[in-house]
Amino acid sequence: MVLCVLCVGCAAHGPKAGHDLIVPDEAAGAKEAALRVERVLADAGDNAPELLQFLNLYEPGTPRHRAAWFLVANLPVADAVSMSADELAEYVDYAFIARGATPWGPSIPWSIFLRYVVPHRSAQEPAQPHRRRFFEQLSPMAVASGDIRRATLAVNRWLFSRAGYAPSSRRDQGVMDTLLRGSGRCEELAIAFIAACRAVCIPARPCLVPAWRHSDGNHLWVEIWAEGGWWPIGAGEMDSDFGVGWFIPPALSAAVAIAPAYGNGPSDEPVFATRRGCTVYNRTEHYTPNGTIAVEIFDEGRPVPAAEAIVFVPEGGGFRRLGRIVCDGRGRGAMDVGGGDYLLGTGRDGRTDYAWVRVEAGGFGGASLDLARERLPEGDRWVRFARYPDIAQALGSAYEAIRAARSEYMNVVEARRLHEFAAIAGITSAVMERGGLARRDEAMVQVRAAGRRGYEVLRLLTRSDAADGETLLDCLLGMSAKDLVAMDVDAAADEARLIAGLRGVSGEGDAAFAAFVMPGRVDDEPHSHWRRAFAERFASLAGRKAPVVATAAVLAAGELRVVESGPLGPPLTLLQNLETGLAAGRRERAAFAVAILRSLGHPARMLRDADWAEYLDGGRWWPLYPGRADAMDDARVAAWYGERGELELRLEDEEGRVAGAAAVYGRDMLLARPLLDGGLEPLDDPDMRYDVARGATVFSLPAGRYLLTLVRRDAQGQPYVRIRTVDIAPGGGVSVVLPLDLPAGGPPGDLG
Known part of the structure; x- marks a missing residue:
């Protein structure tokens, strides 16, 4: 070498x-x-x-x-x-x-x-x-x-x-x-x-369908390399075997199946995407008959070199992004996918274009996008996907045969596992009852959630008779199952003592303290015991008013150096942010600012539909924008806290009658912001209510442009999508009426 x-x-x-x-x-x-x-x-x-x-x-x-x-x-x-x-x-x-x-x-x-x-x-x-x-x-x-x-x-x-x-x-x-x-x-x-x-x-490596086409959700299984090739098998599923599993038949209708692998380097497999430290391979052809999306991107008829197109499929009440097609120097690119309809989007310099494309097995589906059109998707249509019922039935029969042969043994093994957990819960319950522990029913929920760490939860609970015991109990009962398993008992008890000493600091009341100071989880970061380290690092701010602490917090968060993160590896913990001075993006910076405020007793929270955070002062929420002491000079922040507009969505059945609250947000309908790159950013937690008197769902929204989607599926899972562009002005109102029922006759023809 x-x-x-x-x-x-x-x-x-x-x-x-x-x-x-x-x-x-x-x-x-x-x-x-x-x-x-x-x-x-x-x-x-x-x-x-x-x-x-x-x-x-x-x-x-x-x-x-x-x-x-x-x-x-x-x-x-x-x-x-x-x-x-x-x-x-x-x-x-x-x-x-x-x-x-x-x-x-x-x-x-x-x-x-x-x-x-x-x-x-x-x-x-x-x-x-x-x-x-x-x-x-x-x-x-x-x-x-x-x-x-x-x-x-x-x-x-x-x-x-x-x-x-x-x-x-x-x-x-x-x-x-x-x-x-x-x-x-x-x-x-x-x-x-x-x-x-x-x-x-x-x-072994993971393989996944990012979005099912026949229903909502996704799935991930494992591929095993044996006998010169890769074989799918369900993880922890005794009724799965090489090439056999419950997920194999629905994968026949998948848009894509992809396998992420550690590292970058040459390979003879088709590449779906390459990121830092990770190569994602396109495995679609191994699970379903596939075709190819072929896209060309122009600007007033001239090819756009190195342009990118984003590929979407319906999921829930909106669209799920599958991936990007990166074009060559002539503005041309391609992606292998399963048969069906796809929405493509592109954007550059504030202009966007979207188009639908249909791909059939073994063929090409061509689409042309032109930034000069400056259009968004609009209208009603069936979004088809290929189905192979005969093949799916044969694959399903193979799975059912294995399941039937192994079910008795599976039941025995599962019963042993559940018996182990029941024994832990039984012993823990007896100890708590003899000790007269308060709120035993709530505590037992946490014990069961912790599984084999149930005794560690009990160990922490037995300390709840100390002076700060009520705070300790509140903290423990508010923890997620994953944090219960990852916690250190001594560190958790220490954090409870710190939190108990912060009561009343902000003057915002017990409810705000419990919801926005006590929780150790700020966002989606991995668990860490960060509170003492933050309190010590920012001790000079102790006792200061919330606006002063907030100003220092956003400046400190803005000093974190942003590093590129790939699809492998977790986000940095808050403790790692503090110790290394690094952050993987603006959202980690915002979480860091929230942690500073909470460590000093001031209520703060992340926002699900924005990349900044908020702190509470005088009963009102104010923006925490990393790196900016005055966040209102950002247009999105100004719109968020400025005068809002209203969207009224009324759903009607086929006879024109109000369908009430029949559609669930997220599952059946969704709002999204069109992005400058052609992406669609869903609103996860909009301000909304159902107004019975008006027979409508009413949204209170910051000024801006939104895409409203309503998705309904037929008996085979084929989605019918209704898309409307909604422009919200400050203080303005927009009313949209959409039919809830599927069009008569169902989708035309059949794919596959």
Whole structure:
């Protein structure tokens, strides 16, 4: 192997002196690899010496050295600032141990081993060491299985015995937290399954449908590399097998199926997207007959080089963004998708254009966008997707046969798991009853939510008889299940004492204190015990009025250096923001400002439909805009707090009668802001009410342009979409009447 030497110098918060790094001359190019590592080291700040120590553990030119370099070159920011040399080395060392210990390990190609066995993560979960533990626990069972297929099924049975499916928040929990809780949503079970497979040298990666076409929602499963190819299997689903699962039939109608992989570099698979430290592969053709969207983007008839088109499909009451088509120098681009109709949008210099395109299996669907048109989507139409009922029935029958054969054993295994949790709950309940603990019913909800960490919740609850016990109990009862599992008992008790001492500081009342000071969760950041560190860092602001603290908070948040984050790796925790001076975008900066105010006793909150935050003063909410002491000079902020307009939406049935509140916001209807790049930004939490007297849903909205959508589906899930452009003026009113029923006759023809 050809080697070159890179001298990495000092960076802000980075290595304190130059270091010689032996850079493998990989196919991607030694210079490019060196630049990626240098960027990671710069972002790592004070943790850079740990990464350098890890890189220097292995003899240059060896496979282990190449693997270590690959990990660091693609390390997400949250891992770069926190993972130690020992933690990273655990993944490299045990990957090679498992490669030698398993019968199939030596036959796995190097590129597959490097990308789908060595890496420590597969999604946005917080990094939690697990490789050694999983290898020690699972390797005897895997080796005894004899081959990679049987070993995979054995690992999946093990996961099913430890954790089951349960819906939860979109924030990913760590691998070990899923096992401690005993539950997770599909992505979290997949993360745990992938981690367990990789520990015994089974190459594994996630694969997902970002949006189902036959219904709302999405799904993620696992692909296993075996016998020279990738095979789908449901994570923690004992009724799934290689190429067989409940999700296989609906995937026939998928718009796209994509598989994110750790790292950047060459591959023979079609690429869907490339981001920092991650390559996303387009797997659509392996799940459904696919075709190609071919788009051309113009400006007054002239091609727009390197333009981008955003691809949408209906989901819920609006549209879900699938991805981007990046065009070439002639303004042309393409994307492979499943058969059906798609909405395309593009934008540049404040002008946008949208168009519909239909793609049939094996064919091309062409669309032409021109920025000079400056148009938004409008009107009513069926949005078709391809269906293959005969194939789906055959695939469904294969799944049902496996499910029937395994159901009895599945029931036994699940009963054992549930019995374990019931025993924890029973013991905890008895202890609380004997101790006379207040609010036992509420506390037991938290104990059950914490799964195998129920005893730690009990341990914290037993401290609630202290002077600050009521505050401690309030804090614990307000925590999400994922935070209950991730918390440290001593740190949680310490935070409760701090919070108890802040009562009355703001003068905004107990309700505001409970809702906007006490919670440790600010946004979607991973759990951390941040409150004491923030209170100490900003102690000079203690006792100051809310506007003074808010001004200091937005300036401090504005000083956080924004770093690029890829699709792998979690957001930075608030504690990491504080310790590193980094933030992955404006929203993390806003959360940082909220944390400053809360740590000093002032109510503050994030906004779901804006990228700034708010603080409460004098009974009124005021903007917290990172980096700006006076946020009102921003047009969007000024519109948000200025005079609003009103949208009245009346829904009628086919006979013209008012349909009442039959449509649910988010599920059936949605408002979105058109963005300058052709995107659509949904409003998650608009100010709305149903006015019985008017028979209408009434929205109070900041001035601006919105896209109103109403989506209804037929018995096969085919959506009918009604789209209206709504311009809201300050103090103005707009009334829209939409029919709620589907048009007679159903969708024309059939696709697929």
